[in-house]
Amino acid sequence: xxxxxxxxxxxxxxLGTNVLKVDSFLNHQVDPDLMMQLGEEFYRRFKDQNxxxxxxxxxxxxxxxxxxxxxxxxPVVFARKHKSLTLKDNLYTSTVYSYTKQxxxxxxxxxxxxxDNDRVLVIDDFLANGQAxxxxxxxxxxxxxxxxxxxxxIEKSFQKGRQLLDERGVHVESLARxxxxxxGKIVFGPDEYxxxx
Amino acid sequence: xxxxxxxxxxxxxxLGTNVLKVDSFLNHQVDPDLMMQLGEEFYRRFKDQNxxxxxxxxxxxxxxxxxxxxxxxxPVVFARKHKSLTLKDNLYTSTVYSYTKQxxxxxxxxxxxxxDNDRVLVIDDFLANGQAxxxxxxxxxxxxxxxxxxxxxIEKSFQKGRQLLDERGVHVESLARxxxxxxGKIVFGPDEYxxxx
Numbered sequence: 001x002x003x004x005x006x007x008x009x010x011x012x013x014x015l016g017t018n019v020l021k022v023d024s025f026l027n028h029q030v031d032p033d034l035m036m037q038l039g040e041e042f043y044r045r046f047k048d049q050n051x052x053x054x055x056x057x058x059x060x061x062x063x064x065x066x067x068x069x070x071x072x073x074x075p076v077v078f079a080r081k082h083k084s085l086t087l088k089d090n091l092y093t094s095t096v097y098s099y100t101k102q103x104x105x106x107x108x109x110x111x112x113x114x115x116d117n118d119r120v121l122v123i124d125d126f127l128a129n130g131q132a133x134x135x136x137x138x139x140x141x142x143x144x145x146x147x148x149x150x151x152x153x154i155e156k157s158f159q160k161g162r163q164l165l166d167e168r169g170v171h172v173e174s175l176a177r178x179x180x181x182x183x184g185k186i187v188f189g190p191d192e193y194x195x196x197x
Numbered sequence: 198x199x200x201x202x203x204x205x206x207x208x209x210x211x212l213g214t215n216v217l218k219v220d221s222f223l224n225h226q227v228d229p230d231l232m233m234q235l236g237e238e239f240y241r242r243f244k245d246q247n248x249x250x251x252x253x254x255x256x257x258x259x260x261x262x263x264x265x266x267x268x269x270x271x272p273v274v275f276a277r278k279h280k281s282l283t284l285k286d287n288l289y290t291s292t293v294y295s296y297t298k299q300x301x302x303x304x305x306x307x308x309x310x311x312x313d314n315d316r317v318l319v320i321d322d323f324l325a326n327g328q329a330x331x332x333x334x335x336x337x338x339x340x341x342x343x344x345x346x347x348x349x350x351i352e353k354s355f356q357k358g359r360q361l362l363d364e365r366g367v368h369v370e371s372l373a374r375x376x377x378x379x380x381g382k383i384v385f386g387p388d389e390y391x392x393x394x
Contacts, residue, residue, distance in 0.1 A: 024310070029309075030259075030273045059256040059275065059277075066229050066232060070230070070232075074229075075228060077227070078225065112226075113221070
């Protein structure tokens, strides 16, 4: 998605070898008009899937997920993160390891908000190692719901998450795909969707 | 705001003496179309204030804040919560006590996203004891920015937050004001804005 790639080039900051900070428009400060454009693009790519629910994880996924929800007109559920849950009554839970923070969190969604009639679109801000998406897929599985696709704002294709989802046959659409960081520059990968539509 | 009060009556659940659960449309599952209507209402009430930035706290504030941002076309910054911060470089921080969880969190906003030219609208999902808003006001003060108003989705008027903000002369607009829970029923208070417009 051209305007997103341009925004990343303009405002993203590369830290170390594989961290991209986009906290000026995506996950600390949020540009709502850009979110709206991302939501429209997710809709374009998944509108034929009869989505009934959008799932994400707090906090950074909420803004793009709600923007997508505005297009699909379906509820958005954000999984809550906890260090560890003692009371798991009426909750689907899964454990998510964060490579960045080197900690595990449990994520939880109430039984009331996901069931076996749901056709789910997962939305998240980043796809790196794929741990958060895997946790949500685990929860979708527990609920007997159907995963229809995964919509990602920024994919770091050089980490293992994308490959892992491809191997499982998941329909992934990433609005920006980063192939590498080279000499402080961002190298974007191909966007098959734009090439084919 | 009539449609919000009706939604609270329909889907809200009263727990114990003073807890209202609205996790089916506001803070776990989110109704994006309702968020949009809330955003439009916040815009109606604060549009003359030359707002340059919307501030909220993760996670539950993000959806209504981004919806408001879509109307004002200004950036939305959500303060990050931490148990305790060791590294405070380039961050405004404040300590927020949660009566519900009986724990203290530090909230933090990067220096890069708030400065003394900003005219700030604070948005949050609930106003109860006012701790989160006070923490944001502390941060706004540290940045030398101007607080132009506070927009709340649901105010529990019987707790001390509203009075505290009124005493400080803060312009507060709460889209639903709950005066009391009586016999398992919600008693709404007056909406001065709707009475005067």
